[in-house]
Amino acid sequence: MFRSLGKKKAKPDTTVDRGILVFENTTDVIRAENVLKAEGWKVRVMGPPPEIRSGCDLVIEFPLIEELSMIRKLEENNIKPTQVVPVNSVLLEPVDLLHEKEYDQYLMVRAANMKITVDRDTKMIVNVSGGGCPDVPYLAGEMVNKHLDAAPLPRDIGYTLCAYALQIAYDRVVEKCSL
Amino acid sequence: MFALVGTVPEDKFPLASGTVVLEGEEIIVANKRIAVNRGTPAMIAAAAVTMHYLGKPAPYCFLVGDIGDGVGCKLLYKHLEEYLPSSTLATLALHYFQPDVGLFKKMLAAVKKMPLRPTLIADAGFMYVAKMGGDASTFDLFTPDAGELAYLADEKAPHPFYTRGFILHDENLIPDLIKRAYQYNNAASYLLVKGAKDYIANREGIMEIVDSPNEEALEPIGGTGDTLTGVVSALIAAGLDIRTASVKAAKINRLAGSYAKPTPATQVYDIIKQIPPALESVLNH
Numbered sequence: 001m002f003r004s005l006g007k008k009k010a011k012p013d014t015t016v017d018r019g020i021l022v023f024e025n026t027t028d029v030i031r032a033e034n035v036l037k038a039e040g041w042k043v044r045v046m047g048p049p050p051e052i053r054s055g056c057d058l059v060i061e062f063p064l065i066e067e068l069s070m071i072r073k074l075e076e077n078n079i080k081p082t083q084v085v086p087v088n089s090v091l092l093e094p095v096d097l098l099h100e101k102e103y104d105q106y107l108m109v110r111a112a113n114m115k116i117t118v119d120r121d122t123k124m125i126v127n128v129s130g131g132g133c134p135d136v137p138y139l140a141g142e143m144v145n146k147h148l149d150a151a152p153l154p155r156d157i158g159y160t161l162c163a164y165a166l167q168i169a170y171d172r173v174v175e176k177c178s179l
Numbered sequence: 180m181f182a183l184v185g186t187v188p189e190d191k192f193p194l195a196s197g198t199v200v201l202e203g204e205e206i207i208v209a210n211k212r213i214a215v216n217r218g219t220p221a222m223i224a225a226a227a228v229t230m231h232y233l234g235k236p237a238p239y240c241f242l243v244g245d246i247g248d249g250v251g252c253k254l255l256y257k258h259l260e261e262y263l264p265s266s267t268l269a270t271l272a273l274h275y276f277q278p279d280v281g282l283f284k285k286m287l288a289a290v291k292k293m294p295l296r297p298t299l300i301a302d303a304g305f306m307y308v309a310k311m312g313g314d315a316s317t318f319d320l321f322t323p324d325a326g327e328l329a330y331l332a333d334e335k336a337p338h339p340f341y342t343r344g345f346i347l348h349d350e351n352l353i354p355d356l357i358k359r360a361y362q363y364n365n366a367a368s369y370l371l372v373k374g375a376k377d378y379i380a381n382r383e384g385i386m387e388i389v390d391s392p393n394e395e396a397l398e399p400i401g402g403t404g405d406t407l408t409g410v411v412s413a414l415i416a417a418g419l420d421i422r423t424a425s426v427k428a429a430k431i432n433r434l435a436g437s438y439a440k441p442t443p444a445t446q447v448y449d450i451i452k453q454i455p456p457a458l459e460s461v462l463n464h
Contacts (some may be wrong), residue, residue: 135247
């Protein structure tokens with residue numbers, strides 16, 4: 001069955017006052033997102049516009065007027081965007097549907113192309129599959145056969161959009177296993 | 180010659196190329212030992228087992244360590260760009276890799292300079308970047324799962340992570356997604372769509388469906404799609420046409436999975452061990 005990732009956030013009324021922060025890799029995007037949201041800024045992780053898209057990319061959409069203070073905060077946390085540009089085209093929305101499937105005591109959650117499976121009785125991660133970026137086999141090696149509480153998080157050790165998708169699936173697994 | 184390209188999930192693993200040797204639960208390439216658990220090593224192991232069964236030479240591999248930062252992949256993209264124009268590879272299977280459209284297009288330009296055009300097979304990151312760059316139709320075979328097929332079917336998505344919900348929704352049937360992928364030229368000449376049912380299709384539509392044996396527990400197991408890509412690539416390298424190879428590979432992979440008596444916690448090497456009896460059953464009975 002598919003479930004939405006919750007209520008869709010209201011879209012901004014206009015894009016003319018929005019900018020995007022571009023980073024070297026997805027790990028920096030995730031770190032920046034955490035820092036900025038913790039400070040209360042309304043930012044969104046999105047897909048980059050075609051003109052700056054090179055492959056496995058994410059950007060952070062932010063209110064342009066707050067550029068200086070946001071950059072300062074990121075620098076305080078040793079995070080440096082490679083580009084800061086105004087939004088001049090429609091940005092892509094990340095996947096917002098999750099697929100869940102149960103096999104006896106096992107629960108599998110799929111987000112986009114990434115799947116994680118846990119034993120609900122023991123809360124052990126028994127498999128990670130899917131994806132195509134090179135951190136997927138690495139993440140699987142680091143996470144499989146570990147307890148949900150002890151496994152490293154994809155957002156902490158991954159680099160790519162596949163890692164970001166796996167984090168979404170992992171979050172849902174944690175939510176379901178805590179019910 | 181039959182070659183496989185992909186990554187090893189180790190930061191320090193150097194760029195390595197050579198003929199693969201399968202030894203226990205490891206593969207050996209250029210004297211480097213790699214555990215077969217999932218990803219490209221699982222694909223290589225499945226291909227090597229298949230070639231050995233068929234009495235054919237072991238595949239050649241191009242590997243590099245990369246844990247997702249793309250550093251190793253950049254080296255291998257560059258190496259392939261230099262190596263391929265003078266090579267005589269007949270079958271080239273491309274697998275887990277960092278999508279980088281610019282570097283990929285340079286590599287593809289090198290493929291086009293080869294004296295004989297190889298049969299091109301892509302899965303995982305190479306399939307993503309082929310679609311991202313508008314080069315899907317250059318390939319002969321893609322092996323997506325249902326989620327990846329939805330990505331191919333979404334003409335606006337540059338990565339599966341951005342597949343739009345109305346396409347990703349499970350109300351969309353696989354046949355519709357296949358049709359849409361071809362409609363926007365985002366599919367290879369053939370598709371082998373792996374899942375509860377395996378679909379073999381081309382631009383004209385679905386040619387074959389393989390749906391037995393059906394082991395539901397195979398879906399969560401990391402590496403079962405990789406073994407399918409390895410087996411079908413080996414069968415093509417051994418001389419089968421793509422359609423026949425796809426149908427037989429789907430049957431072989433399902434049978435190997437069934438022989439392993441899988442649970443969602445099974446690891447892929449247990450399935451690779453069952454490929455020889457599955458090959459025997461499908462090819463000789």
